[in-house]
Amino acid sequence: MTPDRREFLAMTALAAASAAATAATAHAGSPPPTAVPGGPDLRGRMGAGVTWNKAPCRFCGTGCHVQVGVDAGKVVAIAGDTAAEVNKGLLCVKGYHVGLALYGADRLTTPLLRKGDRQVPISWEEALRILADRAMLDPKGFAVYGSGQWTIPEGYAANKFVKGGLGHNHIDPNARLCMASAVTGYLATYGVDEPAGCFDDLDVADVVILWGNSPAEMHPVLFSRIVDRRARGQSVTIIDIGTRRTRTTAHAQHFLQFKPNTDLAIANGIAHLLLKNGTWDRTFVEKHCSFRQPLEKELNGKGMTFAEYEAALAPYTPAYVEQISGVPAKDIRMLADLFGNRDLRITSLWCMGMNQHTRGTAINCLVHGVHLLSGHFGRPGDAPTSLTGQPSACGTVREVGTLSHALPGGGVVTKEKHRHMAEEIWNVPTGRILDKPGYHAVEMWKRFSTPKADGGDIHTVWVQVTNPAQTLPNLHALVDPSRKDPEKFLVVSDVYPTATTRIADLVLPSAMWVEKNGMFGNSERRTQQWFKLVEPPGQARDDAWQIVALAYELYRRGHAGMKDKDGRFLFHMADAKGAAVPIWDFRHYYDINVDERLFEEYRKFSTMKHKNLAPYSEYVKARGLRWPVVEQEDGTWRETRWRFSESDDPFVTPGKGIDFYHSTTEDGRAQIWFNPYEAPPESPDAAYPFWLCTGRVLEHWHSGTITGRIPPLRDAMPQAYVEMHREDARKLGITNGETVRVESRRGTLDIPVWIDGRGSPPQGSLFVPFFDERLPINNVTLEAYDPFSKQPDYKKCAVRVARLSPNAAAPGGKAG
């Protein structure tokens, strides 16, 4: 480490500390206790060397804040942040052990280049040269596959690099696999993305309805926020609408088990009864809503009259819904009675169950519709709220717009006005941004896995902060072929070896979490900020720096896109004296706060869709703020908990009460949709008689790259398994723990059976978690996707199960 660097680090640390100290609301640091005057110096016993700082947790979209204890340049402890509204001092087992995430012994510490069947260390300079060669080869074939784990500034830099620099739109994130259907659901209903409610609803709701969602394992802190109310003497009814029993079911008063894909029938059944019983909220609907029905390929569908809406719902009687869904008619009536009671506060939560769905957009719209039709909207506790799985799926993907059709702040590349705004803020010539959406995730990987001669026009994919070789569906089709095609080049930035780095041509070592400055945005519109607290190992470097450094290498080579209108570098940043800071040189990357610069530029986009963000300095003080954050007359910044409600949202026209000010019909109204139930693209049949559902478990986060290296988490959940009903096992002669073969039309997986384990699927149904790299269930899943959101359906496909012969191979995947 050079003296400069050391001095600079000290300065950053000082800046971080003083910024935090000036914050009136920030208090969570624990400075070393001083010795008791006159007494023996016992500071060592109280962790005196430890300094504490805030950071949001690295894992899911809940957005808990942790206090990070650092001693001698290493993270040594984690504490729940009692100042954080989201988690109020509590964490889950992943959050408590997030500090261990940094210290797996096999961190990637140097760039690696594939030579033959080996990956050999190279310098960053060489790595950037190779990257630039690939980009110069044909910039339009150089795609970026990013992540909902990108920080906001990282995603913003990548988006600007691709759309404003390379001049195309082939950038899409793993969040496409995760919450794209929630986005299209919000857009089609309200004309603008992201929930109107927030987590405060969970503190006051009388009824919480979980639509294909198991927060006990996937969003544990939110689940505790609900169930711990009971320990305080409050009552809350939890209704679990699911396809299998989970830990969540154990806390629910009602478990409504439905057949996969039939949630649309259930939602329609509720709406049907609200109309039939006259318990819908006529005043609310007449004032604030219109009716909508599907029109092929049109996200906004077409209008329909109330009479048409009523007629469309007519078939969805409780008996009919029971016949389709398997949920008893009395339970459909119970749901309708709850929604029909305006005195109750009802919050709906959902995540992957409704989003990873070939009818994801449709079911999202229907659940919003049930809330709107019944008037359970806009009051604390009354909200349809989607949850996100990644820490910044909202902040980075949805708000920064790192999707192939999107621009920052809720813009889309197909709208001239939005393109011009971006071109102006980026100071690039008019026309720089392509008006055609790029390839969405599945399409991008399909093109990458197709030879150039056959239309596979993506020659290079640069992956950051995600592990597609484990998490994309139908890996045999979307990933494997590219690895046999010498014209295709895969670049992966990551922190540990993964299924994807192992097959990559170029691997770039990244800094993670508190090894860099960062910002995340959680599921309730809360933007969060943290400072770098420790050094990354070896030559691991910030993902945003990697983008900037490649952009500069291209700029140096004369790539026109990397220049702005004035001929300056696309990521030009000046110091206080106006001199350009060479942020492309990592030694100078932290000379200024690049995160703050990128965020302040990005912030200009945020007013367009009333997603107003506060200045960076406000986030330094807070445990996150929920947008829109609007400056008050006294100079303070106020966050918004309930959007579209006059009681809280500053953008509501006074006197309107509720105002959907981004209405697709431009009349302040939200859309109540009718979408029919339709059969899924693949259902069990004689040859493949089981449903297969995939998902997560408490201990592991997504593909397990990080959590697999945290011993307490790995020990508690060391391997994946297939959950199967006891009766099915008995019929097939399968014993608990036996390795069986799960086979679909696309591939097979040999995997141990766990009967009556973490979850309990009904007969004819299986569940496999996807965290185990050794047991890649996505060789089996289906890549069919929602027509609007392009999000694949990982929750249902048809498989069969067979016992292995005694001579069968060890567990693992095989091509189908």
Place this chain on the structure above:
Amino acid sequence: MDGSGALRVFLAVVCGVALIGFLRGTTVTDDDLDDTTTQGADVGAAAVDGVSPARSYRELRDSPRGEGSGWAADLDALAALGPDVTDAVSLEGVSKSADLAARASRRAYDGAPPRIPHAVRQDAAPECLTCHEDGLRFRGLLATPMSHTSYTSCTQCHVVDEAPMPGGADLPPDPRAVENTFVGLASPTAGPRAWAVAPPQIPHRTWMREECDSCHGVNGRDALRSTHPARANCEQCHAASATIDQRPGVAR
């Protein structure tokens, strides 16, 4: 059999159940587990003298249905056999370093939620409070009382320390099962005292650890026990640290 005799028999059964549980199914071999698909029907069925047979944690793991709750509620009776707050506490022969090491072995760092050293139900809300509400001390085995009983989703933070599922012996080694070089913050060994016999300060966070009895009460680890457990208002004499406790208003 008179009333006290019946109680004695009952307690003996309860103790047996608890003991076998604590011993973590050491009497069960893998062979016993071969065909667990048939075990479901047996659960709770083979009553001897009207008492359900004791089941090991291993059995509970593989076949958790029908876990007995009748006896569980009566663990209160067993707890009553434990020490009382008025009993004299002797710390003679107690190794503080050994007890702290044992405590630390279950935690990644001081303040981390301890791991569960026995199997628990994986599919539902485990009945943790049965033993961990007031704590239980039995023949050298210890169930410490929990300090934050208002949090009810226990397994959200506390996980088991070995595979909860059977099978997988033939899996290839996990490429992610590498060493982790994290070094956690050590537990404090004692709170600072202003002078030799002054009451020591609380040397750790009290957030979610506000029930001092949890570690320092009669069912705490030996070396951590208070010599005066009958005095219930701990913070009258032992001050908590505002800084360690992240209390508002503390500048950083």
